[in-house]
Amino acid sequence: MLEELQRVVDGLAHRLGQAVAVDDLNFRLLAYSAHAGEIDEMRARVILSREAPPEALTWLRRQHLGRATGPVRLPANRGLGILPRVAVPVVYQDMRFGYLWLFDADNSLTDEQLELAEVAATEAGAIIFRDRVVGDLRTAREGELVRDLLSDDEQVRALASARLVEGGMFAPRGDVAVVVARPLPAGEDGVDEDDRLALQMALDTVASRLGARESLRLVRPDHVVMVIPSATLRRSPELPGTLRTTSLERLGRPAKWQDVHVATGSSASQLGNAVTSYRQALDALRVAAVVPSFAPLVAHETLGIYALLAGQPIDQLGAYGLHPAVRRLLESDRELFMTAELYLDRAGDARATAVELGLHRASVYHRIRRIEDVTDLDLSDGQHRLLLHLGIKVSRLLGLY
Secondary structure, eight states, X not given: OHHHHHHHHHHHHHHHTSOEEEEETTOBEEEEOOOOSOOOHHHHHXXXXXXXXXXXXXXXXXXXXXXXXXXXXXXXXXXXXXXXXXXXXXXXXXXXXXXXXXXXXXXXXXXXXXXXXXXXXXXXXXXXXXXXXXXXXXHHHHHHHHHHXXXXXXXXHHHHXXXXXXXXXXXXXXXXXXXXXXXXXXXXXXXXXXXXXXXXXXXXXXXXXXXXXXXXXXXXXXXXXXXXXXXXXXXXXXXXXXXXXXXXXXXXXXXXXXXXXXXXXXXXXXXXXXXXHHHHHHHHHHHHHHOXXXXXXXXXXXXXXXXXXXXXXXXHHHHHSOOHHHHHHHHSOHHHHHHHHHHHHTTTOHHHHHHHHTOXXXXXXXXXXXXXXXXXXXXXXXXXXXXXXXXXXXXXXXXXX
């Protein structure tokens, strides 16, 4: 697309004898001609950074260009380093894709020249339209295959894996890992269409920083998925954090979103086994939602015992995982529950527990005796410690504490 767009821009610049540029709807630079004639400070900054600075964006949006049906003359803004210019909407099939820009410092552009600019803008719109159609078809096809890749059916997964590789959408490079991002809703409305589009844009932004054929993407009703080679994740360990911050930026973090949690599954041996890493990432999100210490970025391999528990059906955990001793502890005071969990997390080390709680060791021993009285368990017995420890972790997963 960019080569075709560049030919249109260069051709118009040659005919008019002045600089021409094309931006998208967010005023990000798509193509620009050689500096024939005068350009202003703002255009020079855009050429360097590929997008308009924030103060210029604010000014441009006040010009109501979205309502324009033909060329619009914009005045100078010396404070922003902007010369008088003409914006020509880039439109095709009644769809607006951006703006073609001409400088007009002395108001000398004729009607004939503006007509040439409109023809070029229409041609540019057709090029962008075709590129969007091809891109949308590819994205839709990729989405269908990634959905199949994460299917419960082994044969469907194998076929999807083969088609993704044969179709040039993904380059197999050994192990793969799945990264999943999920917005945390403040209510129960879920993710609407605008938010899904924002998350798609976040995925595309992060994927654009990776090498060719190094990611697969999918937007699901309440989360987004990225499949990448494990080697890419090792090379760019900041990627999950980048996906989180980019998602927050795209969502604009409105009142209904508290945060975005991002989870990474363990490596799967090949693309066809990516579903295992995907399920692990979902388990990790489930843990992070109820155990705040794991949020907002969590890797399945760091979950410890939670990795085993989170893989079990939630109803079975509730039916079989909560021993009466744990229920009694839950019904006691918060202080005892926290002490029991910390003591067991520290492998029964009373000194470490005392340091963590800021207590004297004698106080910790007193609490342990109270815990034993409440639960009817002997915490010097390994089996009893295991029973209570697992039960505490299950109670957290069930949201009981």
